[in-house]
Amino acid sequence: MxxxxxxxxxxxxxxxxxxxxxxxxxxxxxxxxxxxxxxxxxxxxxxxxxxxxxxxxxxxxxxxxxxFDEHEEIDRDFFFAKLQSAQARRDWFIEQGKLTGYRLIAGESDGLPGVTIDIYDNFVVCQLLSAGADFHRYTIVNCLTELYPGCHIYERSDVDVRKKEGLEPVTGWLTEPQDSTECIIEEHGIKIHVDIATGHKTGFYLDQRDSRLAAGKFAKDKTVLNCFSYTSTFALHCAANNAKEVINVDVSQDALDMGERNLALNGLSDANVSFVKEDVFKLLRRYREEKRTFDMIILDPPKFVESKAQLTGACRGYKDINMIAMQLLNPGGLLLTFSCSGLMEASLFQKVVADAALDAKRKAYFVERLQQAADHPISSNYPEGYYLKGLVCQVE
The missing domain is CATH 2.30.130.10 (PUA domain)
Structure with missing residues (x-):
């Protein structure tokens, strides 16, 4: 009992x-x-x-x-049904985008609190962040092996939030170990190298899929500065859509090297794409001193705020970087700017960007809003699931 x-x-x-x-x-x-x-x-x-x-x-x-059903048992049938229904909700856009990488379970938004499951081709990556998720680890694995026969399941429960649950970090194979943790996924015709053991999050930023597609739509004939580029997947969409030039900036040489591999994987090695290993804030200030300008700038920074106490400081950080980016844009240029901080509400983020325009002595028009891709759903009973906000600004 x-x-x-x-x-x-x-x-x-x-x-x-x-x-x-x-x-x-x-x-x-x-x-x-x-x-x-x-x-x-x-x-x-x-x-x-x-x-x-x-x-x-x-x-x-x-x-x-x-x-919320008194008669429902929390057993294997419960988890199997949750996984099945989550897959069914995603089938339409998986087919539409020809996706081989997507989020299957987005925690509370899919009715499985603390459970994150991502599909990368034939790899399934689990992130079990709560006590309940951890408790049912092997039941979940058993269900996954039935739903996805022949899949290889890897655990990436290496996130600090587990400490709040009294849990230690856990990583490694949950099925028979494989020789490699690398694979290739595809989205909207673009191929991407992913390492599920060493990559950010569970291996890759699946949530920015729609934003990458949008960036490609805007990039034709433009000079593009891609900041916090990670493995340069925004650049892939820009180069594939005939951007004039793309500069990728990141502090990680490993990420930039993976970006070059991604470029070659898509037959884009001859495109005018370069890679700069440098702190984005420092580089933007140096470009401002050099009076460099661009037609389009992408700002996709890491999370600036982890707690409410950090929110004021985070707003200053977001305003500063957006201000400098606007100063580097040619008249009529586009700024694609993002916040992945759940505590940064969409209205506050827009205000911060508007304040940045004032400080930059530029006028910005919010021409499009972006958010996390559909495999990271926002449930009506769990508004906290809305964390990724993006703005496309045309800057005069």
Missing amino acids: SARISLNVGREKSLLRKHPWIFSKAVNKIKGNPMLGDTVDVFDSKGNWLAKGAYSPESQIRIRVWS
């Missing part, structure tokens, strides 16, 4: 809206002795059943809800 969790008066409101998180301060009483990752039943202060969720005694998010 599962443990019984009773909430404080009034703390059931978010659950009635089907939000999947229960914070520690909402908990009143615990009947039983639940262990890390155990499934518990949750009741309101009057004894009415509310939900079933995974218990995490060390996390501020004390319970992550698996189900």
